[in-house]
Amino acid sequence: MKKLRMGMVGGGQGAFIGAVHRMAAFLDGNIELVCGAFSSDAERSRQSGAALNVDEHRCYASYEDMFKKEASLPADQRMEFVAIVTPNYLHFPVAKMAIEQGFHVLSDKPATFDLNEALALQALIEQHNTLYGLTHTYNGYPMIKQAKHLVAEGELGNIVKVVVEYSQGWLASKDDEESKQASWRLDPKKSGISCCMGDIGVHAANLAEYVSALTIDELCADLTSTVSDRLLDDDGTVLLRFSNGAKGVLLSSQIAVGEENNLRLRIYGDKKSLEWWQMEPNTLWLKSANKPTQMLRAGIGDMCEQAQNALRVPAGHPEGYLEAFANVYQNFARQIHAFQLGEDATNETHDVPGIKEAVRGMAFIENTVRASQSETKWHKLSLTSAE
Known part of the structure; x- marks a missing residue:
């Protein structure tokens, strides 16, 4: 598979789960981090991106700015999906804008702040031609x-x-x-x-x-x-x-x-x-x-x-949490590739927790x-x- 271009919202300096997401995403070598709004603090976002070797022009001060500017880039340069690794209250607004701008979404769980937002997200996904995955990591073992x-x-x-x-x-x-x-x-x-x-x-x-x-x-x-x-x-x-x-x-x-x-x-x-x-x-x-x-x-x-x-x-060599987490990313990457090729790209086919699991959660x-x-x-x- 060609490398997929990933953006990230959250996960900057001092964050725990963002680093885990990145390790999982990079493990199989088919995803690269090209941009991010790593913190609500613009300088911290810039510093976080620099530490991750992200182009300084693609280290954004806000997710709103990131989605608008990434969407304006040529199709072969812009990010293809975003990983959401923020506290719960930001999951829905970030996912909503990403989907509206045409980006696929892989979100940390729980999917949203409340059930109303999850149902609204479900309706939004049905209206747009984008994919949505949820990192229920333990399914990956x-x-x-x-x-x-x-x-x-x-x-x-x-x-x-x-x-x-x-x-x-x-x-x-x-x-x-x-x-x-x-x-x-x-x-x-x-x-x-x-x-x-x-x-x-x-x-x-x-x-x-x-x-x-x-x-x-x-x-x-x-x-x-x-x-x-x-x-x-x-x-x-x-x-x-x-x-x-x-x-x-x-x-x-x-x-x-x-x-x-x-x-x-x-x-x-x-x-x-x-x-x-x-x-x-x-x-x-x-x-x-x-x-x-x-x-x-x-x-x-x-x-x-x-x-x-x-x-x-x-066999006999331990595989653990990071590998299980990476399996979620690997399967989501395969799902995106199938989508881009016009093939079956359902969550069930590619064994990726999706909006159904988000609502049930x-x-x-x-x-x-x-x-x-x-x-x-x-x-x-x-x-x-x-x-």
Whole structure:
């Protein structure tokens, strides 16, 4: 594939996730960074771009300026897609203008500030001839793709229970709020109505739906602000009912002392069950009632096409978070190339989380918060805003 030209909004000096996005984008050598509005501070944006060897004339003071000037460049020079790596409240306005100017969008999650914006974004995408992807990174792991394949092939039988957990401990104390990453996530004006569920709970929900191929239809939630004076949740437990009648549990916490990024998925069928743990991402456990437990390892034996395509190194060499993240970028790049060639460029064909997942993610966040505030036990997961 020819190299695709990428722009970036956010991700300047001092930002965490912007550097991760760039490493993921560059890993396969088919994407180059040509421009950016790396900060709302013009000088910081310029300095950030200079440190990344971006042409000084294409280090912009604002995303509005970037989109207008990039759109005026010749087609073989302008950026082809933009990566959005800002706090949540900027996701929608940046994506909206990019799409209106004809640029493809790959956005950090959650897609927008609230569900209304996600629905507006969905309508906008339907009106314009552009692509939209969402970085649900954990879908990119090879053994997650293998797990999805096993479920689809009926290896587990009928799915009866799903348990997914995402626990961290980085916000366990009041002192942890001092960092830049914590401050905006705990600010309702920048993060939205949820911290924990909006930041990592939505990843867990997406992973459960992605692998099981089921949708969460109903939920019962208990969210907590554990640390005093916090305005948003930092811990939560959600009971789930899936589209086929299966039951589930989703645990999400940012105050679990000692936990790093403990993302774990267990899916139980009436024939077999599987378990995957991000701390050992190259291993997938397949369990039976009356046969020895199988340990499936990345790159060894027969693996499905999507899992095989997600591998980069020989078996026995660890692949982790950056490679999984890079798989999202790699698949989105392939999707853009297919689009440019007039071929099938749907998100489903290229295994890229898109606007459907964006809307479902925002619906999960808002429905979970509302359910936690209600005395009613079970709530239908509504894809329309309560406002």
